[in-house]
Amino acid sequence: MFIVGAGPAGLACARELASEFEVGVAEEHHELGNISCTGVLGIKSLERLGIDYKSSVLSYIRSARLHSNAENIEFSFSKPVAVVVDRAAFDRGLGENALDEGAEILTSTRVVKVERKGKRWSIKLLREGKIEEVEAKVLIGADGFRSEIALSQGLREKWKPDQILSCYQLEVNCSAELTDVYFTHYAQNFFAWQVPTGERCRVGLCSRGATLSPKSALKKFVSENGLESEILAETGDVIPLGIINKTYAENLLIVGEAAGFIKPITGGGVIFGITSGKLAAEVLKDASDFSEGSLSRYEKLWKKNIGREINFGLHFSKLFYSLTREELDKIFRTLDKEAVEEIKKNFSFDRHSFLLKVVIRHGYRIFRALGTRRSAELLGELRKI
Numbered sequence: 001m002f003i004v005g006a007g008p009a010g011l012a013c014a015r016e017l018a019s020e021f022e023v024g025v026a027e028e029h030h031e032l033g034n035i036s037c038t039g040v041l042g043i044k045s046l047e048r049l050g051i052d053y054k055s056s057v058l059s060y061i062r063s064a065r066l067h068s069n070a071e072n073i074e075f076s077f078s079k080p081v082a083v084v085v086d087r088a089a090f091d092r093g094l095g096e097n098a099l100d101e102g103a104e105i106l107t108s109t110r111v112v113k114v115e116r117k118g119k120r121w122s123i124k125l126l127r128e129g130k131i132e133e134v135e136a137k138v139l140i141g142a143d144g145f146r147s148e149i150a151l152s153q154g155l156r157e158k159w160k161p162d163q164i165l166s167c168y169q170l171e172v173n174c175s176a177e178l179t180d181v182y183f184t185h186y187a188q189n190f191f192a193w194q195v196p197t198g199e200r201c202r203v204g205l206c207s208r209g210a211t212l213s214p215k216s217a218l219k220k221f222v223s224e225n226g227l228e229s230e231i232l233a234e235t236g237d238v239i240p241l242g243i244i245n246k247t248y249a250e251n252l253l254i255v256g257e258a259a260g261f262i263k264p265i266t267g268g269g270v271i272f273g274i275t276s277g278k279l280a281a282e283v284l285k286d287a288s289d290f291s292e293g294s295l296s297r298y299e300k301l302w303k304k305n306i307g308r309e310i311n312f313g314l315h316f317s318k319l320f321y322s323l324t325r326e327e328l329d330k331i332f333r334t335l336d337k338e339a340v341e342e343i344k345k346n347f348s349f350d351r352h353s354f355l356l357k358v359v360i361r362h363g364y365r366i367f368r369a370l371g372t373r374r375s376a377e378l379l380g381e382l383r384k385i
């Protein structure tokens with residue numbers, strides 16, 4: 001088995017597969033760990049997935065404040081609901097687990113070409129300036145946003161501009177304790193954030209279809225909101241929104257962000273990446289052969305497990321970002337205690353479809369400030385999801 005990409009999806013898959021198969025993983029970077037990532041991960045999901053995350057935790061999130069243009073609402077929970085991890089340490093932990101099971105991880109190794117050779121794959125690697133060839137029975141594309149394996153094998157089209165979240169993040173000195181989420185015009189069709197990680201904060205922003213680059217938008221946002229501080233690091237990256245056309249073919253599976261497995265409401269991809277990596281391994285371990293028919297089970301499993309959540313998130317975010325800044329202010333201003341409590345009671349950090357239940361049940365109260373016609377229109381759209 002050969003896995004392209006040693007992010008969470010590829011490494012989780014490698015760990016599960018290595019107990020039964022010979023597994024190789026190629027990672028073009030010298031070290032593991034996506035440094036652009038904010039590293040906010042839901043605790044319940046990490047525990048459900050059996051991930052040993054504790055040594056990579058920088059801080060715990062128990063409360064968050066959501067800001068509209070002129071209002072804000074704070075959500076506090078009795079226990080932490082999420083952790084902020086150091087992604088390098090987190091991914092290294094996943095890598096060690098995979099190595100312990102017997103997988104081989106080749107860092108500083110870029111997969112430059114894959115070709116079918118009868119029932120096997122020929123994989124060309126660029127390592128230390130030289131091309132090497134390896135062969136494998138099964139290829140797993142875990143190559144993140146670029147998703148070249150899926151593209152080259154005709155499983156997806158190029159991401160369309162409205163499927164791309166463009167992000168920028170700063171690491172700054174700061175003493176904030178609360179996580180802040182800002183629905184601001186600087187983060188068009190998405191949001192900005194400040195997440196404390198101990199003595200530092202990650203301040204970032206993603207936007208979709210914006211004319212201003214995320215870097216310029218973030219710098220303006222930071223200065224306008226008094227969040228300026230000494231910048232210790234800065235990175236830019238992109239996140240895809242939308243699932244690819246097909247995630248399997250004969251001897252081939254696509255996992256993680258490469259397949260578009262992202263929570264559309266937050267842009268988080270680690271948990272769904274690990275989930276899909278594990279599902280892919282389960283299918284390969286159970287399969288009597290690696291024909292397209294046998295591997296189609298993977299698509300059934302992820303659709304049941306995360307597919308509905310992703311589709312919900314795509315529809316919900318479209319509706320949410322159709323609200324004007326004034327409408328969002330009105331909702332925030334009139335959201336009553338009971339609705340906030342209901343959101344908290346049903347809250348799930350990774351399974352956002354809980355929102356549908358709450359919003360439909362309390363919709364007339366949540367949207368009442370927008371008037372009867374607009375409320376009915378929004379609720380009608382929600383019911384179609």
Ligand SMILES: Cc1cc2nc3c(=O)[nH]c(=O)nc-3n(C[C@H](O)[C@H](O)[C@H](O)COP(=O)(O)OP(=O)(O)OC[C@H]3O[C@@H](n4cnc5c(N)ncnc54)[C@H](O)[C@@H]3O)c2cc1C
Binds near residue numbers: 144270
């Ligand atoms: C600003 C920002 C903040 C984010 N914050 C969060 C967050 O708080 N929580 C969260 O859950 N998610 C977050 N994400 C998303 C998260 O980082 C990704 O969804 C997640 O890393 C996806 O995991 P993956 O394993 O699918 O892909 P990746 O982590 O992208 O791993 C893919 C790997 O494949 C390698 N690769 C690609 N092509 C090749 C090749 N040809 N040869 C060899 N190697 C190759 C890449 O180098 C990469 O290491 C954030 C993203 C951004 C941009």
